[in-house]
Amino acid sequence: MNNWQKVYTSLIGHQAEIVKGVLETHGIPAVVMNRKDSSYHFGHFEVLVPADNTIEALKIISDEINFK
Incomplete structure (x- = not known):
């Protein structure tokens, strides 16, 4: 994990999982x-x-994610 960067932070776990899924697609x-x-x-x-x-x-x- 030394060469990985944080791109998103959330207090809500399912929002982080959604971001992960979008990036993987x-x-x-x-x-x-x-x-x-x-x-x-x-x-x-x-x-x-x-x-x-x-x-x-x-x-x-x-461009693609908005939780508001």
């Missing part, structure tokens, strides 16, 4: 990292992609 490998503390329930979820795909992933996220 575009051929970009993605993983969701759960950064929530299990005892106190604070933290977030991160979507990571290989560093070489960072710019493309950020463009896809900004």
